[in-house]
Amino acid sequence: MSMPRAALLIDFGSTYTKLRAVDLDGPRLLGSGQGPSTVASDITIGLTAALVDLERRLGGLPDFQYRLASSSAAGGLRMVTVGLVRELTAEAARQAALGAGAKLIASFAYQLTKSDIDKITELAPDIVLLAGGTDGGNTEVICANAAMLARATIHCPIIVAGNRVVTDQVCALLAKANKLTSAAENVMPEFGVLNIEPAREAIRQVFINRIVHAKGIDRAQNMFDRVLMPTPAAVLEGARLLADGDGAMSGLGSLLVVDVGGATTDVHSVCTGKPTHEGVVLQGLPEPYLKRTVEGDLGMRHNALAIVEAAGIDVLAADSAVPVARLEQLVRRLHSDVERLPTDAEERALDHALARAAVRIAVRRHAGTTETVYTVTGPVTVQRGKDLSDITAVVGTGGPLAHGVDPAATLAMALADAAEPLSLRPRQAKLLLDRDYVLYACGLLASVEPQAALALALRYIHPLQETPRRGQGSVS
Amino acid sequence: MSSEQGHQPKTLITGVIGSDTHIVGNRILSMALEQAGYKVVSLGALTPAQDFVKAAVETAADAILVSSLYGQGELDCRGFRELCIEAGLADILIYVGGNLVVGKQSWPDVEQRFLAMGFDRAFPPGTRTADVLDALAHDFATRPRKAGA
Numbered sequence: 002m003s004m005p006r007a008a009l010l011i012d013f014g015s016t017y018t019k020l021r022a023v024d025l026d027g028p029r030l031l032g033s034g035q036g037p038s039t040v041a042s043d044i045t046i047g048l049t050a051a052l053v054d055l056e057r058r059l060g061g062l063p064d065f066q067y068r069l070a071s072s073s074a075a076g077g078l079r080m081v082t083v084g085l086v087r088e089l090t091a092e093a094a095r096q097a098a099l100g101a102g103a104k105l106i107a108s109f110a111y112q113l114t115k116s117d118i119d120k121i122t123e124l125a126p127d128i129v130l131l132a133g134g135t136d137g138g139n140t141e142v143i144c145a146n147a148a149m150l151a152r153a154t155i156h157c158p159i160i161v162a163g164n165r166v167v168t169d170q171v172c173a174l175l176a177k178a179n180k181l182t183s184a185a186e187n188v189m190p191e192f193g194v195l196n197i198e199p200a201r202e203a204i205r206q207v208f209i210n211r212i213v214h215a216k217g218i219d220r221a222q223n224m225f226d227r228v229l230m231p232t233p234a235a236v237l238e239g240a241r242l243l244a245d246g247d248g249a250m251s252g253l254g255s256l257l258v259v260d261v262g263g264a265t266t267d268v269h270s271v272c273t274g275k276p277t278h279e280g281v282v283l284q285g286l287p288e289p290y291l292k293r294t295v296e297g298d299l300g301m302r303h304n305a306l307a308i309v310e311a312a313g314i315d316v317l318a319a320d321s322a323v324p325v326a327r328l329e330q331l332v333r334r335l336h337s338d339v340e341r342l343p344t345d346a347e348e349r350a351l352d353h354a355l356a357r358a359a360v361r362i363a364v365r366r367h368a369g370t371t372e373t374v375y376t377v378t379g380p381v382t383v384q385r386g387k388d389l390s391d392i393t394a395v396v397g398t399g400g401p402l403a404h405g406v407d408p409a410a411t412l413a414m415a416l417a418d419a420a421e422p423l424s425l426r427p428r429q430a431k432l433l434l435d436r437d438y439v440l441y442a443c444g445l446l447a448s449v450e451p452q453a454a455l456a457l458a459l460r461y462i463h464p465l466q467e468t469p470r471r472g473q474g475s476v477s
Numbered sequence: 478m479s480s481e482q483g484h485q486p487k488t489l490i491t492g493v494i495g496s497d498t499h500i501v502g503n504r505i506l507s508m509a510l511e512q513a514g515y516k517v518v519s520l521g522a523l524t525p526a527q528d529f530v531k532a533a534v535e536t537a538a539d540a541i542l543v544s545s546l547y548g549q550g551e552l553d554c555r556g557f558r559e560l561c562i563e564a565g566l567a568d569i570l571i572y573v574g575g576n577l578v579v580g581k582q583s584w585p586d587v588e589q590r591f592l593a594m595g596f597d598r599a600f601p602p603g604t605r606t607a608d609v610l611d612a613l614a615h616d617f618a619t620r621p622r623k624a625g626a
Contacts, residue, residue, distance in 0.1 A: 063620070085534065087533075088533050089535045090535055105560075125574070134535060134536075134537065135535055136534045137485065137488070137536075137537075138488070138535055138537045138538075139535060139537040139594060191518075192532050192535060193518075282498075282521075282523055284523065374496050375496065375521060376496045376497060376498050376523075377496075377547045377548070378499075379497055381496075381523065383523060386525075
């Protein structure tokens with residue numbers, strides 16, 4: 002018997018270095034390994050520890066055909082975006098950065114001021130994305146902003162994705178000031194047309210060519226083949242594959258992924274988000290098919306207090322059946338001891354309530370809304386954002402969901418609520434759980450073996466409803 | 478800046494302001510403007526005043542053409558010029574046209590009211606697209622070139 006064809010998928014995370022070993026012909030998960038995150042000192046230490054862990058579980062390491070990595074270590078891909086009008090090119094630039102898996106640390110609109118530049122310098126981002134103006138539109142502001150960035154002491158790469166009429170001029174200006182500059186197509190070439198894929202790709206290239214080195218990840222480069230993308234981008238790629246399928250193999254259809262973490266809650270949607278009812282008028286910027294939002298105030302540990310603030314302490318007390326005073330005490334403890342895992346029923350109930358609140362609020366913010374406008378000719382429904390009503394599946398991922406009590410009850414909070422009829426959340430989606438944390442691995446694997454990656458995702462991302470699907474791993 | 482000279486077509490913003498769904502006349506106007514060689518950014522029905530201005534900023538538009546057909550135009554258009562000034566577009570050409578007010582009112586009075594609000598021209602119901610094209614050609618030829626953009 003020959004050795005199985007195997008792949009190693011690595012996630013250099015902020016807390017752990019995680020490994021998934023995959024048999025590509027099964028395709029099946031061979032095993033997992035975990036080590037600490039040691040990017041700050043020497044990344045090879047954590048990776049070696051994780052490999053030792055994996056080897057112990059497998060009883061030996063196969064000869065991996067692919068060794069692909071994603072990274073959210075060293076603070077993730079920290080980005081600053083700059084655009085012109087806040088709701089237009091500035092928003093398109095934000096969407097591009099979020100879609101590329103970045104952690105947005107600041108976004109600017111209109112002319113950058115001296116204090117904006119001071120703030121950017123202090124933040125020391127990994128990449129600045131500079132947009133502004135539709136093609137043939139405003140040139141004044143992007144040129145002024147480029148001049149400000151050129152004079153600044155920042156050293157990070159700058160990606161220019163604005164009005165194409167002045168792209169060369171802007172790049173030349175920045176290059177003259179010794180800024181590492183690359184150009185991409187305009188994030189909004191025409192008014193109301195969103196074109197974020199080229200900027201996403203440019204961000205990914207800079208990430209691969211520059212950031213991986215700047216963060217010291219390439220120190221371990223003889224232990225793997227390539228770092229392909231930031232981890233949130235790998236999750237988004239996994240979601241895209243799971244939704245759309247690959248060639249003859251169909252996926253699950255339109256999809257929502259909710260990733261509840263210790264610091265943030267990410268929501269990814271893979272769908273057009275077009276109105277599901279006739280006669281609805283769409284307003285605002287068109288929505289990206291692949292959309293990622295990050296809720297920086299909804300995290301199970303670092304932002305436990307912020308969840309309480311957003312959801313209301315009475316809601317959490319009622320949901321967890323923990324009295325308000327006690328709940329306050331417990332949340333404070335979580336906030337100061339972010340590594341803490343629940344030890345008893347009360348703490349588990351609190352975590353459950355926190356996760357439910359995080360899912361509910363994060364998906365509510367991700368989803369579009371409708372509003373009835375009364376006109377002379379009668380009422381008209383206006384939609385802003387994505388209509389998620391017809392989403393077929395909601396996938397939960399991340400530690401708190403995978404390890405929490407009753408993940409189905411937590412994920413169900415993503416669904417539409419009769420009390421909030423104007424929020425366009427999924428009406429009756431299947432609920433699935435990424436219990437083995439394979440979504441990022443599938444996203445990485447999709448770049449080389451999409452069929453195997455999809456089969457793996459379909460096999461290991463389990464439906465949460467009572468009846469397990471027959472013939473798991475088959476096309477649904 | 479560089480590309481302003483030469484044959485770059487003028488950019489016009491069109492749309493129907495306020496809670497107004499009457500889109501047909503506005504579409505006909507937008508098509509006529511496009512056929513005449515203008516670059517038209519058409520915002521469609523139910524467009525808030527500030528969205529006209531935001532679109533004009535981003536596209537460096539040369540003029541905004543506001544339609545209103547449902548009689549509430551006066552209310553919706555109040556402060557439009559001020560919004561433009563606020564956004565750095567103090568000198569942008571702005572037109573308004575349609576059934577701007579309710580009831581039987583004399584057109585010169587209505588026109589005067591809209592000009593006083595800072596619109597460069599106001600057009601009564603039944604205006605032909607050719608009249609708008611003539612007005613634009615005249616105004617672009619006689620107004621000083623705008624700065625910036």
